[in-house]
Every structure is written in structure tokens, then in C-alpha cells.
Amino acid sequence: MSEIAASTIASDISTVERILDRALQGEDISTADALLLLIQTSPDLIEQIRLTADKLRHQQVGDTVTYVINRNINFTNICEQHCSFCAFRRDAGTEGAFWLSTEQILAKAADAVSLSATEICMQGGLHPGAKIGGRSLTYYVELVSAIKTTFPQLHLHAFSPQEVEFIARQDGLSYADVIMALQRAGVGSMPGTAAEVLDDTVRRVICPEKISSATWIEIISTAHRLGLPTTSTLLAGHIETPSQQIAHLEQLKQIQQYAIESEYPTRITEFIILPFVGESAPAPLRSRVGRDQPILADNLLLTAVARIFLGNYIPNHQPSWVKLGLEGAKTALTWGCNDLGGTLMEEHITMMAGAKGGTCLSVAQLQGAIGDLDRDYRQRSTLYELL
Numbered sequence: 226m227s228e229i230a231a232s233t234i235a236s237d238i239s240t241v242e243r244i245l246d247r248a249l250q251g252e253d254i255s256t257a258d259a260l261l262l263l264i265q266t267s268p269d270l271i272e273q274i275r276l277t278a279d280k281l282r283h284q285q286v287g288d289t290v291t292y293v294i295n296r297n298i299n300f301t302n303i304c305e306q307h308c309s310f311c312a313f314r315r316d317a318g319t320e321g322a323f324w325l326s327t328e329q330i331l332a333k334a335a336d337a338v339s340l341s342a343t344e345i346c347m348q349g350g351l352h353p354g355a356k357i358g359g360r361s362l363t364y365y366v367e368l369v370s371a372i373k374t375t376f377p378q379l380h381l382h383a384f385s386p387q388e389v390e391f392i393a394r395q396d397g398l399s400y401a402d403v404i405m406a407l408q409r410a411g412v413g414s415m416p417g418t419a420a421e422v423l424d425d426t427v428r429r430v431i432c433p434e435k436i437s438s439a440t441w442i443e444i445i446s447t448a449h450r451l452g453l454p455t456t457s458t459l460l461a462g463h464i465e466t467p468s469q470q471i472a473h474l475e476q477l478k479q480i481q482q483y484a485i486e487s488e489y490p491t492r493i494t495e496f497i498i499l500p501f502v503g504e505s506a507p508a509p510l511r512s513r514v515g516r517d518q519p520i521l522a523d524n525l526l527l528t529a530v531a532r533i534f535l536g537n538y539i540p541n542h543q544p545s546w547v548k549l550g551l552e553g554a555k556t557a558l559t560w561g562c563n564d565l566g567g568t569l570m571e572e573h574i575t576m577m578a579g580a581k582g583g584t585c586l587s588v589a590q591l592q593g594a595i596g597d598l599d600r601d602y603r604q605r606s607t608l609y610e611l612l
């Protein structure tokens with residue numbers, strides 16, 4: 226359905242109410258229905274959409290809000306690519322470029338363990354020089370092995386589909402070869418970042434050198450087939466349209482349906498909206514988008530529609546407190562989210578883009594935010610087991 230056609234129907238309040246009723250009965254809603262919800266502007270209808278998302282969150286995962294004690298480690302910002310939203314990347318040898326040694330990474334992991342972390346989330350730039358014996362995979366495997374040998378209790382949530390493609394391309398390997406080697410070394414799950422918006426017309430503008438939508442989907446599905454769980458994300462609030470946002474959600478739903486029908490051992494564990502922060506992003510995209518910080522109201526409506534559209538397939542929805550701030554993320558817990566993410570301890574990618582949410586939250590801060598909503602909280606593992 227075109228957006229023009231959808232906005233014609235938008236005046237029909239009963240149509241929106243019927244969609245919300247069906248969703249509350251546990252039925253799937255169509256992409257046209259989801260788009261209709263997403264373009265609503267009436268405060269009354271938006272409140273009904275919020276309430277529906279909140280009820281579905283209650284039905285699908287209950288009232289307890291979960292969090293994970295984790296540490297983010299961005300091991301290098303040296304990157305061969307030039308995404309138009311990225312303020313993090315540097316060329317090797319230029320000011321601000323860094324590449325952590327294994328010793329530095331182990332020191333950060335030790336610090337995380339001392340703070341009761343159960344997870345290390347590790348991602349970095351695509352550094353062509355990150356090789357051992359001329360092989361990228363050997364570098365990545367040895368890095369993972371060093372962490373897992375020293376701290377076997379830590380779950381490693383590491384290396385996006387883009388990083389998997391980079392390693393495979395550098396070494397002339399298949400995606401499956403890379404994933405299996407990382408798994409054997411100790412990677413426990415794959416971040417579903419680099420998805421940005423799964424629409425190649427958008428990708429040609431915001432990340433022209435990145436893997437295509439089809440390749441992102443192929444690598445995520447390969448991970449599921451091989452028993453490696455993944456997460457999923459959407460970079461929202463830049464040049465993409467509401468139709469492209471919904472099409473993105475539809476692709477995530479199809480990936481999950483495929484994993485279920487194929488009886489793959491693992492699937493997508495959570496969905497995270499990453500609102501675009503443009504304050505320090507390269508100027509062309511920043512001026513095209515025309516603002517530096519996310520619009521909370523847009524993000525909350527998208528959060529609710531994502532719960533209504535995806536909740537039957539991906540039950541765990543998490544806001545990004547780094548990008549929205551803790552108050553914004555707390556609000557998102559009343560728009561369909563059930564998880565507040567992790568302590569992170571440090572974060573460079575969004576901080577360098579100009580985000581205001583900070584880079585570290587204590588367990589007490591996470592618990593306090595959840596408690597303010599009169600909801601129970603529980604620490605979870607990366608894979609959503611309650612601890």
C-alpha cells in the first residue's frame with residue numbers, strides 16, 4: 226500500500242481500532258496495517274497504539290524488566306569504510322585512531338569481571354591490518370581465545386554480519402567458515418548491528434560500502450543455522466521513510482519465521498531501535514537529516530508499532546539508553562519494551578556521534594529507572610535466562 230493510500234485510511238479511526246483489537250487477540254498484523262499505525266498523528270490514537278503495545282508486552286513477556294551486566298569493548302576505530310552517519314571511524318595513523326592490544330582488552334575484561342559482568346560485547350572498525358600471519362580470521366580467533374581462556378565465564382557477544390563478511394573477504398572464506406571458527410573460539414552470539422535499514426536504496430546513501438540487505442540476511446540466517454543466536458537492530462530517524470521502516474521489520478519477521486520453520490537451533494533474541502544521532506556525524510548526512518538528536522516521540526511510536534508487528538516473533542524489545550538517555554529509554558518501557566539493555570561500562574561509537582545518554586550506567590541506576598515505573602527487575606544473561 227502506498228503512503229498516500231495509507232494516509233487516506235488514517236482518517237478512519239475504526240480501522241485503527243480494528244487493527245489494534247486483532248493484535249490484542251494475538252493475530253499478526255499486515256505491513257499495510259503497521260504502516261497505518263506508524264503514520265498516525267492524533268494524540269488519542271497514538272495513546273491507543275501505546276496502550277496496545279504495552280498490553281502485548283505484558284501478554285508476551287510479562288511485567289518484569291530485564292537488564293544485563295555487560296561491558297562494551299570497541300577494539301579499534303580504524304576502518305576501511307566511510308559510512309555517512311559514522312563519527313567513530315578513523316584512518317590508520319591519523320589523530321584519534323586507536324587499536325587496542327590484547328593486553329588492553331584483557332584488562333578491560335578483568336575490570337568487567339570485577340564488576341560482575343556476564344557479557345563482553347565486542348565490535349570494531351574493519352581494520353585491514355588486523356591480521357596474524359597474514360590472516361584476519363587468525364587475529365579475531367586469537368582475540369576471542371585470549372578472552373575466553375582467561376575468563377571462561379564471560380559470554381562473548383561479538384562481531385556483526387559486516388565484520389563476518391570482512392573477515393571472509395580478507396581471507397577468501399565462506400561466511401559459514403568464519404562463523405564456525407568464531408564459535409569454536411568462544412563467541413556466544415552475534416550482534417545484529419550493520420543492519421541499519423534493510424533497504425538498498427537507503428544503504429547506498431548512508432553506508433554505500435557496507436554489505437547489502439541480502440548479505441546481512443544471509444549471514445544472520447547462516448548464524449541461526451549454525452547454532453549462533455543473533456540480535457536485530459534498526460537505525461531509525463534519518464532519511465528512511467515509514468514504509469522502509471516497516472519493510473525492515475517485515476524482513477526481520479521473515480528471518481525469524483524461516484529459522485522457526487527450518488528448525489534452526491537458534492534465532493533472533495531481541496530487537497533494538499537505534500535512533501540516529503547526528504551531532505558529530507559527517508556533515509552531508511547531518512545537514513540532510515537536519516537535526517542532531519533523535520525525536521523521542523517518533524521513536525516511541527515506532528517502538529510501539531515494532532512491538533505490535535514483531536512481538537509474536539521477537540519477544541524481547543530493548544530501547545537504546547545511550548541514544549535516548551535513561552529517561553527516554555525508561556519511557557520506552559511503557560511503549561512495548563521489556564528490557565533496558567546493559568551497563569555497557571564504556572561506549573565509543575554513539576558517544577563520538579554526539580549522543581547525550583552517557584556511556585556507562587550502574588546496576589543501581591538501571592534498577593532505579595525500572596523501579597520508578599513500579600515494575601520488577603531481574604538481571605538476565607545475554608540469551609535472556611533470568612539470573
Ligand code: SF4
Nearest residue numbers: 304306307308311314
Ligand atoms: S559504521 Fe562501522 S563500518 Fe561504517 S565507517 Fe563506521 S566503523 Fe566503519
